[in-house]
Amino acid sequence: MALGNATVIGFMTDWLDPGYQQIVLHGAVAGARERNFKLIAYVTNSPFGTPLQVSSTHRLVGPGCVEGLVIMAPSLCWGTPEDQERVLQPLSSIAKCFVSTENPLSSSILVDNQSGLRLVIQHLIRDHHLRRLAFVRGPEFNVEAEQRLNCFRSLLSEAGLNVDEKLILPGDFSPRSGASAVDMLLKERQVAIASVDGIVAANDSMAMGVMEALAARGIRVPKDVAVTGFDDWTDARFLRAPLTTARQPLFEQGKLAVRALTEHMRSGEPQRHVMRTELVVRRSCGCSGGMERYSEVQPDSVRNITTFDAAMLRVRQSLLSDLTRMGRGGLGMLGAGWELRLVSSLVEELKARSSDSFRMEFEGMLQKLMESGADPVTFHEFVSLFWRNLVPCCSADPELRSRLEVCLDDARCATAAAVQRQQGAALVNHRNKAFAFMSACAVVSEVASLEQLGRVLEDHASEMGITHLDLALYPQDQQTEDAVRVLTYSGGHTRRLSSPIRARDLPNIVLREQDTLQGILVTTLELQGETLGLIATNLGAGDGQLFHPIRTALGTALMGIRLRERLQHHGG
Numbered sequence: 001m002a003l004g005n006a007t008v009i010g011f012m013t014d015w016l017d018p019g020y021q022q023i024v025l026h027g028a029v030a031g032a033r034e035r036n037f038k039l040i041a042y043v044t045n046s047p048f049g050t051p052l053q054v055s056s057t058h059r060l061v062g063p064g065c066v067e068g069l070v071i072m073a074p075s076l077c078w079g080t081p082e083d084q085e086r087v088l089q090p091l092s093s094i095a096k097c098f099v100s101t102e103n104p105l106s107s108s109i110l111v112d113n114q115s116g117l118r119l120v121i122q123h124l125i126r127d128h129h130l131r132r133l134a135f136v137r138g139p140e141f142n143v144e145a146e147q148r149l150n151c152f153r154s155l156l157s158e159a160g161l162n163v164d165e166k167l168i169l170p171g172d173f174s175p176r177s178g179a180s181a182v183d184m185l186l187k188e189r190q191v192a193i194a195s196v197d198g199i200v201a202a203n204d205s206m207a208m209g210v211m212e213a214l215a216a217r218g219i220r221v222p223k224d225v226a227v228t229g230f231d232d233w234t235d236a237r238f239l240r241a242p243l244t245t246a247r248q249p250l251f252e253q254g255k256l257a258v259r260a261l262t263e264h265m266r267s268g269e270p271q272r273h274v275m276r277t278e279l280v281v282r283r284s285c286g287c288s289g290g291m292e293r294y295s296e297v298q299p300d301s302v303r304n305i306t307t308f309d310a311a312m313l314r315v316r317q318s319l320l321s322d323l324t325r326m327g328r329g330g331l332g333m334l335g336a337g338w339e340l341r342l343v344s345s346l347v348e349e350l351k352a353r354s355s356d357s358f359r360m361e362f363e364g365m366l367q368k369l370m371e372s373g374a375d376p377v378t379f380h381e382f383v384s385l386f387w388r389n390l391v392p393c394c395s396a397d398p399e400l401r402s403r404l405e406v407c408l409d410d411a412r413c414a415t416a417a418a419v420q421r422q423q424g425a426a427l428v429n430h431r432n433k434a435f436a437f438m439s440a441c442a443v444v445s446e447v448a449s450l451e452q453l454g455r456v457l458e459d460h461a462s463e464m465g466i467t468h469l470d471l472a473l474y475p476q477d478q479q480t481e482d483a484v485r486v487l488t489y490s491g492g493h494t495r496r497l498s499s500p501i502r503a504r505d506l507p508n509i510v511l512r513e514q515d516t517l518q519g520i521l522v523t524t525l526e527l528q529g530e531t532l533g534l535i536a537t538n539l540g541a542g543d544g545q546l547f548h549p550i551r552t553a554l555g556t557a558l559m560g561i562r563l564r565e566r567l568q569h570h571g572g
Contacts, residue, residue, distance in 0.1 A: 008508065009261060010066035010094075011041040012058075014075040016547050019205065019233035020250065021072055024099060027254020028070055029519060029539060034255075035262060039519030040066060040507045041539065043547065044075055045526075056524040056531045060504045063093050068261040070254075073100035073144065074173075080141060097261040097271070099253055101143045107260040107271040109253050113147040113230075116246030116277030120200065120228050121155040123244070123279060128286050130197035130226060134167035136181040136210060138202040145173070148202045148230065166191060171206045178209025186217070193219055198226035198285070204233040204245055211239060211284070222286040232280055237377065238423075242282035249275055280384075308400055311393035312347065319343060319389050326381050333372045334365050346386065350394075350403050362411050366418050376418040383412050436463040437546060441553040448564060450486055453557055454494035461489060464550055466541045468517060470510050472501060473533040473558070483533065490514060503534060510536045521547060527555040532562070 011028050013021045025041060032039040044057040061069065069091060076084050088096075088103075097107035124130045135152045138145025149168070156163050166189050169181035178201055185191050193214075201207035207229030211221050221227050221241045229236060232247035253275060260271035281287050323339040331338060345361035348354045362379075369376055387408055394401035440460035447453045457469065468490045472483040483503040488495050488510075501509065507522050519539050525532045532555060541547055 006036055006038045007068075007265075008038045008040060008066050008511065009258065010061060010069040011039055011072075012044065012061065012069060012075050013041065013072040014044050016043060017205075019235060020231065021074065023250040024072060024254040024257075025539075027251040027256075028258050029254070030251075031255040031258030033518055035258065037258070037262075038511050038517075039539075040511075041519060041521045043521060043523040045523055045548070045551070056526060057522070057534075058087055058090075060507075060522060060524070060534065061094075062090055062504060065504050065508065066094065068095040068097070068265045070257045070261060071096055071098050073098065073142065076101065095261060095265045097257045097264065099257050102272075105270065107257075107264045108273070109257045109260060110272070110274045111144070111248045111253070112274050112277050113144055114151045116230060116248065116279070117148050117151045117200075118155055119277075119279035120230070120244070120246050121152065121159075123281065124198050124200070124226060124228065124285060125159050125161070128198075128226065131161055132164070132167070132195060132197045133161075134169060134185060134191075134196050134199045136169045136171040136178055136199065136201040136206050138206075139172045142173075145202055152200060167196065171202060173203050173205055175205050175209035175212070178206030178211075179213035180209075181206070182210055182213035182217075193217075193225055196225055198228065201227065201229050204229035204231040204236050204243060207243055207245070207284075208235070208239065211241065211243075215240070221284050226285045228285055234377075236280075237282065237380070239284070241284040244282045244285035244287070245280055246277045247280050248277045308350075308393050308397060312390075315389045315393065316343065319385070322385055322389075323382065326378060326385065328378075330374060331369070331378075333368050333374070338365060342382070346390075346407060349407055350400060352403075358407050359410055359414075363414050366414060370418055370422065376415055376422060379415040379418070380412070383408050383415065386411075433463075437465075437549075440464050441549050444550075444553040445556040445560070447557045447561070449561060450496065453561075454487055454489070454496060457489045457494055458492060461492075464541065465546070466537055466550070467491075468510070468514055468520070468536075468538045469541070470506060470536040471533060471554070472503060472506050472535075474503070474531060485509075486533075506534060507536050523547075523551055525551060525555040525558060527552075527559045530559070532558045 009032060011025060013025065016022045016025070029039055031037075042057050042061055044055045076087065095107075096103065097109065099109045100111060102108045102110065121133070124133065133152075133156065135149065137149045140146075153163050167185070169184055171177040171181055182199075185196070186193060199207075199210050201210055207227055211227050214221055214225065214227070219225060227241070227243070229243050229245040230248070231250070232245045236243040236245055256273055256275070260273060263269070263271050320339045320343060323342065327339075342358075342361055342365065345354070345357040349356065349358040366376060366379055369379070386404075390404055391401065394404050440463040443456050443460055444453065444464075447456055457466070461467070461469065466489070469488070470485065471487040472485045474480060474483050481502055481504070483501055483506070485497050485499040485501050485506065488497060507520055510520055511517060517538060520536045521539055521541055522534065522536050524534045535551070535554060537547075537550070541550060
């Protein structure tokens with residue numbers, strides 16, 4: 001659908017997990033912004049682990065609402081093909097791009113699950129000599145979960161290792177299922193942890209649950225058992241034993257999905273893209289020193305080259321290009337040519353032309369990054385990149401390699417200290433914001449009327465990250481095509497309305513009236529089996545991961561208002 005000069009596209013997801021869906025959504029928003037598109041994010045709130053059904057939010061999407069639709073695989077993963085067809089059939093005339101799953105008539109953005117998991121398994125077997133591996137699988141009917149399980153089986157067979165079915169454990173991509181898998185392994189199946197070398201989880205979320213359950217039993221990772229994941233969530237690097245995992249480019253998936261959808265809408269031809277994954281090695285697998293490294297430490301480009309200078313000539317340009325890519329366009333505060341300055345200063349220090357040129361350059365850039373409020377974790381990636389590319393360049397000179405290791409270890413420590421300072425400040429800020437947010441949600445849930453809700457929003461919306469909110473109610477608490485728009489909050493002020501609308505038109509009405517909004521989040525409000533209404537909020541409401549408590553607080557408020565109205569009517 002075109003809204004003025006802007007095309008409107010949709011983004012459908014079941015949830016807004018901060019480590020996965022939210023990052024992909026951020027990428028899709030960036031892709032939409034580049035094309036001057038507006039984006040409507042439909043959050044279906046499908047209960048985790050329950051059979052897929054056509055939800056009340058699914059019914060808000062249809063022809064005339066959006067011109068194209070990006071669909072996240074988790075919003076379909078609990079359904080059989082027949083269940084999925086029931087959800088998708090009303091959307092048959094809309095161009096679609098699926099993320100992490102395929103549909104024959106639609107575009108798709110896929111991840112190379114096999115190569116990513118292959119790198120993980122090969123690292124455990126080849127570098128750590130592990131033989132008896134357990135696997136926590138993902139949910140049934142999920143294509144990626146099946147691919148990762150099949151890959152695990154085939155890789156063990158290729159390595160001449162037996163696949164013990166007692167070590168194949170059920171999971172559903174949640175931390176709780178990872179913890180449950182440990183219970184099943186040790187209690188129900190009576191497997192001694194000493195007989196297991198490593199536990200491979202099909203995603204980071206389950207790996208974190210595995211590690212928590214092991215820690216609760218006094219089982220140490222990686223000393224007693226190795227643990228790995230898949231995805232490389234932001235939290236993976238901050239665990240007690242930072243998680244070795246396969247990284248998939250989540251933000252880039254969202255951007256590429258919008259690009260593929262745009263081409264599909266233009267040409268009518270479905271697009272298909274497969275994105276690379278890469279191994280990120282940390283401490284949970286047993287690698288020591290905390291130095292992240294990637295899958296290949298001996299690039300073909302420097303193999304059989306005996307001098308540092310000759311090897312550097314081979315890797316210099318790719319090293320600079322990788323630094324630029326890792327910067328993701330967000331390091332303008334470092335000035336033009338920062339990549340060359342960083343590499344040159346390291347070479348100068350390695351060749352003993354300067355005693356501390358790299359340290360000064362690295363720490364100076366790190367300080368500028370911190371002052372800008374950006375995430376210093378990117379510098380950990382830089383250290384890993386230098387390690388991967390330059391250690392092979394020093395293979396013929398032990399003294400040079402020793403100097404390199406000292407330089408990179410100092411850089412890693414400086415980055416870790418910066419991350420720690422930032423995390424400390426963020427923790428204090430988060431604690432204050434969380435208290436304000438919970439207090440605001442509590443006040444919202446206790447309102448006695450729509451008028452009071454409007455006043456509460458004026459006082460507390462900013463504490464919940466809300467800059468815009470529209471509310472429409474269904475008649476008699478039953479979802480129909482029609483609804484009544486009853487309240488709109490924007491710019492710090494609330495207006496009460498009583499405007500009959502077609503429910504699925506609310507998002508486009510809001511975007512038409514609020515032309516500064518890049519996009520909005522849309523979901524229905526449900527409580528105790530009743531569908532009360534729907535809301536449209538700014539994309540940053542609740543900072544993404546807190547969107548669901550906002551939805552619950554509003555649903556509770558509406559249920560309370562309706563209950564009071566019924567009691568008053570009954571009393572009258």
